[in-house]
Amino acid sequence: MSEAARDARISVILALLAQRGELQVRYLPGLLGVSGPTVRRDLAVMEETGLIRRSYGRIAAARRSPELPVSLRRSQNTEAKRRIGGLACSLMPARPLTVALSGGSTVGFVAGLLAGRADLAVVTNGLDTATTLASRQLVEVVVTGGTARALSNDLVGKSAERMLRTYQFDFAVVGTDGISPVAGFTQHSSSGARITRTMLEQAKQRIVVADSSKLGRVHSVKVTDPHAVDTVVTDSHAPTEMVAALRRIGLNVIVVAIPSVARPAMRPAV
Known part of the structure; x- marks a missing residue:
């Protein structure tokens, strides 16, 4: 998968978090149309860049701003x-x-x-x-x-x-x-x-x-x-x-x- 496709998925995840507050990880492959391992790699990138917090199969936004880091x-x-x-x-x-x-x-x-x-x-x-x-x-x-x-x-x-x-x-x-x-x-x-x-x-x-x-x-x-x-x-x-x-x-x-x-x-x- 390309970086552009990954960053597009990250943008969708951030938009969903802005709407719902938190998401269950198990539903993300279906929502994004990708495999479980792909979602796990995306979430690892998001966690490393300080975009999300992960806990017991759920994720939440680590900050209020929807702005993506320039690196993404x-x-x-x-x-x-x-x-x-x-x-x-x-x-x-x-x-x-x-x-x-x-x-x-x-x-x-x-x-x-x-x-x-x-x-x-x-x-x-x-x-x-x-x-x-x-x-x-x-x-x-x-x-x-x-x-x-x-x-x-x-x-x-x-x-x-x-x-x-x-x-x-x-x-x-x-x-x-x-x-x-x-x-x-x-x-x-x-x-x-x-x-x-x-x-x-x-x-x-x-x-x-x-x-x-x-x-x-x-x-x-x-x-x-x-x-x-x-x-x-x-x-x-x-x-x-x-x-x-x-x-x-x-x-x-x-x-x-x-x-x-x-x-x-x-x-x-x-």
């Missing part, structure tokens, strides 16, 4: 994220630029492509983003201070926000957890949302990169209103009505083509 998000929708990253990079002209990049799995693909440019100064709070950018030793990389947030492997807090406010960026490229024409841009984490908001406020051109799974979702913490972003780059699996609604309120939504792939259906919960 990296293998989800990778082709979409790769193409989104490429399109976002094409929007930045070939001249010296100062760019803000957030953390996150989709922004990681942007960072990988920008790492080959010697005309950039990039400020980031993402530890993985910084590592990717520094790999070829061409980009000037500045990392904010702050407190490390384990789920996303990025830096947050007042010191990170103050540092970002000392810059004026040509571009900010950030990720988000939810995009809605009514609720705007939202995230799971209040500390992460403040960093994203600050990057957008300090930039002349503001780009949100988000695969199609983020469109239509609304999470607990608002980042900003739709008019505070110039461009959203997403993929062609996004609902056409949602893309149309975002465009009607003035957002420039760019959709990259992704081949349709048949996905195995999870059995519905009963």
Whole structure:
């Protein structure tokens, strides 16, 4: 089984836990349409990453947040994220630029492509983003201070926000957890949302990169209103009505083509 399929099952398990509070392990193979050993491997990963607690044949969520650790998000929708990253990079002209990049799995693909440019100064709070950018030793990389947030492997807090406010960026490229024409841009984490908001406020051109799974979702913490972003780059699996609604309120939504792939259906919960 691929990591992407495993992470999809983990997302389903977390969603069921959010609804029910706890689950009996013996029912999971039937709900997920996989074997018992596969479920046991998935649960071992979830336990190791601090997502669940196990007790007497039952599991419960170890924390309230439904946010997946970035280590699991990296293998989800990778082709979409790769193409989104490429399109976002094409929007930045070939001249010296100062760019803000957030953390996150989709922004990681942007960072990988920008790492080959010697005309950039990039400020980031993402530890993985910084590592990717520094790999070829061409980009000037500045990392904010702050407190490390384990789920996303990025830096947050007042010191990170103050540092970002000392810059004026040509571009900010950030990720988000939810995009809605009514609720705007939202995230799971209040500390992460403040960093994203600050990057957008300090930039002349503001780009949100988000695969199609983020469109239509609304999470607990608002980042900003739709008019505070110039461009959203997403993929062609996004609902056409949602893309149309975002465009009607003035957002420039760019959709990259992704081949349709048949996905195995999870059995519905009963």
